[in-house]
Amino acid sequence: MSTHDLYTTAPDEPLWTVPATGAARFSWDYDDGRERLLALYQKGKDKQWDGNKRIDWSLEVDPSDPLGTPDEALTLYGTPHWAKMTEKDRGELRKHYTAWQFSQFLHGEQGAMICAARIVESVPDMDAKFYSATQAMDEARHAEIYGRFLHEKVQMLYPVNDSLQGLLGDTLRDSRWDMPYLGMQVLIEGLALAAFGMIRDTTTRPLPKQILAYVMQDEARHVAFGRMALRDYYKQLSDAERREREEFVIEGCYLMRDRLSGVEVLENFGIGKQEAKDLSEHSEFLQLFRKLLFSRIVPCVKDIGLWGERLQKAYVDMGVLELGDSNLDLLMAQDEEIAEQLDKDRFEAEERERVAEVAEAIAQGGTDA
Template sequence: MTERIGSTDIESLVITRFNWDYAAKQPRLRALYEKGKAAQWNAVTDIDWTPQLHYGAPLTDSPSTGAAQARRPDNCPVPRELWNDYRWEYHAWITSQFLHGEQGALLATARLVETAPDLDDKFYAASQVTDEARHVEAFSMYLERLGHGYPINPALHAMLSNIVSDSRWDIIYLGMQIIVEGLALAVFRMSQVSGFDPIIRQITRLVARDEARHVAFGVLALEGLSNELSSREKSDREEFIKESALLMSRRFRLEEVWERMDINVAAGVEFATTDPVMCDFRRLMFSKIISSLAKLELLTEGVREHMEQLSLLRRSVGGRR
């Protein structure tokens, strides 16, 4: 990246668990591990890096290139003459957040190798570590070519810090595998069809394939957990989910983009939080998280209400949004 962003140290108490029982206990997890081994790809050779990328080049209006952002909404604080610049800035911003989130996944999954109780989990987490290293590699190569990047968004930074500073292994699963990766999976699936750049479409297609397995890993690992928790432990998890949803939805207020473009930040935030297309985008991003929480019986009434207040719930098919 063109901007050096330094480094951050996070302190945490880690309880490293050896497990001397080497027998496979969870066949579905082992099957996922086998799938993961067979689906490895190489960021250097499996992506066609030849298409030229010219930052700031005019983008077409076709909704198939850049999807929701192909047309400028009337209530948008970005002047018409800066709309093309905005689309590039947004692209650089979101791709940078992909990169930083991937590093978070790399570190959190490495933590799971140490802390997860069973060997089946440790095996899968170890294979995920190599997936995440490749994701970091692919997005950093892309941003190097783009020549323009953003530091980590403060809300994403807070979320990743919360995850890697927690000593409870199930919170790492919940925060990373279910929430951060669930959101990433939905965004990558959108980017692989609607990104305006052919290289990013290839990267997000390959990464999304891996992320689908990672979310499945989280759901398998946490299955049944809700019944084992005391009511105190369950309410701690509920609070963690609520705080995470708040942080992850705040991430999309785009303050850094408005600042860089010299657009009134309050007007930009108002637009990002109220524009119907952006609201729909956030709901779509949260849809995977919500279905995973429901499977895990962690979509409690309190969590549901909180998501509703943050306008993150989609109505059932056929219902009104």
């Protein structure tokens, strides 16, 4: 079945064209580079993996409960709408929310792939070009994996959210070479990491847990790359130039906080847009979710040197200023450990199965004799 047959609502257009601005930059300096960035590039090469082999696609997924997360996370839970729903309706709602979430992950990964390619083209430093090339491969793999999960296991897709599309467009249209870093590596990838982590840590289903853990292992490197590159560059900017970047961050954060709530899902269940917005706004889970979405962004923004008074006031308004003191390095180390532990557990289980098969074959041979 084609992708377009699986969309709940057909996209406005089959292709979205974003006019590109800015220069392609060549560097003739091939033997210089920042040691930390080149080390990250080496790690990016060493950590390449094949989604067809590393992920166990034979694992079944229940279409009526693909993630196995608590129903309390659903916006309609505890409302009169929920009370009126049959168990079949509730299963369909779970499926739609999973389709919506993973569709936004998929669209975001395509955007990340395009932004990584744009960075290769526009960034002036060869070490950054090297690393961005590995990231483009990572993002292609992530888009492939999310697409496969949606096609084969969920069998439903949602179009790109308007706010996500708007932020992607703003990021790609800007002619300044650092803006794809800021828009993608810091804002969109930061939001994605937080969302991935919440599902990874609450799902009871092994397949989505594998997918999210392995993707997060890659994404942690991408955020580290953005931090390194932008921290060095933003030290050189004037106060006015830094304020421009801070305004971009403020607008992007408000946009994503207020609009990434799955209103489209509720509309597909016959709930009007305004009521859907109100339900999303007052959902206790979504209030917590919106705050946790910034757990990766706020400390990163502070780390790269965008911490002016206006930006801090915006984060106070959002109730997330204290997240600026979070330890990003610790969070990324945990992402790495979780993925490696999943690999270890899976390989040990497979080894036990092989040992059992050999023992059974030996025992069978003795019986036959």
